[in-house]
Amino acid sequence: MSAVEVLPAKRATRLIDLVPPAMLAAAWAFWAWAPKAVLDNAWTLPVVSALVTISVLLLEMVAERHSHWRMNKREFLTDLYYNVLFATVISWLARAMVDDPLLAAKKAIGISTTGIAQLPWLVQVLMVIFIVEFGQYWMHRLMHNSTPFWLTHAPHHHITQLNASKGAVGNPIELFLISLSVLALFDFDNTALFAAFTSTGIISTFAHANVKADPPIWYSFFFTTIRHHSLHHSTDYESTRCNYGNSLILLDRMFGTYKEGEGVIVGQDDLRRLSIREQTLFPFQPLIERWKAKGTGGSATA
Ligand SMILES: [Zn+2]
Numbered sequence: 671m672s673a674v675e676v677l678p679a680k681r682a683t684r685l686i687d688l689v690p691p692a693m694l695a696a697a698w699a700f701w702a703w704a705p706k707a708v709l710d711n712a713w714t715l716p717v718v719s720a721l722v723t724i725s726v727l728l729l730e731m732v733a734e735r736h737s738h739w740r741m742n743k744r745e746f747l748t749d750l751y752y753n754v755l756f757a758t759v760i761s762w763l764a765r766a767m768v769d770d771p772l773l774a775a776k777k778a779i780g781i782s783t784t785g786i787a788q789l790p791w792l793v794q795v796l797m798v799i800f801i802v803e804f805g806q807y808w809m810h811r812l813m814h815n816s817t818p819f820w821l822t823h824a825p826h827h828h829i830t831q832l833n834a835s836k837g838a839v840g841n842p843i844e845l846f847l848i849s850l851s852v853l854a855l856f857d858f859d860n861t862a863l864f865a866a867f868t869s870t871g872i873i874s875t876f877a878h879a880n881v882k883a884d885p886p887i888w889y890s891f892f893f894t895t896i897r898h899h900s901l902h903h904s905t906d907y908e909s910t911r912c913n914y915g916n917s918l919i920l921l922d923r924m925f926g927t928y929k930e931g932e933g934v935i936v937g938q939d940d941l942r943r944l945s946i947r948e949q950t951l952f953p954f955q956p957l958i959e960r961w962k963a964k965g966t967g968g969s970a971t972a
């Protein structure tokens with residue numbers, strides 16, 4: 671088994687390859703046409719997001735990509751911890767520390783972008799995806815090019831298998847940084863916002879999933895797939911410096927960081943899997959080691 675694989679140039683599209691685009695289309699239809707009471711319910715978005723992850727996890731059981739990425743109890747519980755952390759503490763922090771202050775500043779200065787909600791609905795959805803992904807792309811690229819930022823992102827690259835629930839696995843500081851956006855400055859229609867969040871959720875869930883779907887080029891030209899993202903997770907440093915787009919691989923094509931290929935064996939530092947404790951302490955490890963060295967140095971001279 672080689673670490674990186676290249677797909678044959680041309681291959682017939684299978685039914686499973688169409689599942690990611692079909693799910694994306696279903697999500698758009700839902701947010702466009704669901705009854706108003708459902709759309710207005712605050713629980714609809716978190717429930718839809720959870721259902722996306724659960725359904726792709728179930729799909730892993732019937733259309734597995736690699737047997738060595740198969741879900742087990744330890745992986746499942748770790749992923750569950752991070753998905754709950756992301757949906758509660760991290761989302762709350764991002765709202766309280768970034769979105770709400772941005773909204774207040776926008777109000778104080780008197781900026782109004784109400785015209786945006788008059789644009790065609792699908793245009794708004796695509797604009798939201800672009801704005802969110804543009805920020806995430808540059809944040810992700812920064813994380814791979816600056817040591818302090820890399821220390822927060824490295825734990826995500828220490829995962830040794832890919833699964834639908836792995837997108838949220840990482841150091842909490844990284845999860846916070848990646849959820850920052852300037853979206854609060856724009857007055858998009860709420861359902862367009864939710865459709866965009868569900869879209870990036872579906873795309874990035876499939877981009878981490880152990881599912882043998884390889885969507886056709888009319889999807890994979892724009893949206894990140896498991897092929898693009900598994901290469902980003904490969905074992906050698908150079909292979910990870912590409913395909914930064916969380917959901918919009920188009921940005922890598924635009925900014926020259928796109929790379930073709932597929933990672934089969936994933937993980938950093940000779941596939942060293944980190945525990946939740948190690949992932950949480952990872953960015954502070956250099957400080958902890960320096961402090962420990964000082965401690966032993968002190969006792970040696972005493
Ligand atoms: Zn990365």
Ligand SMILES: [Zn+2]
Nearest residue numbers: 826837878899
């Ligand atoms: Zn990833």
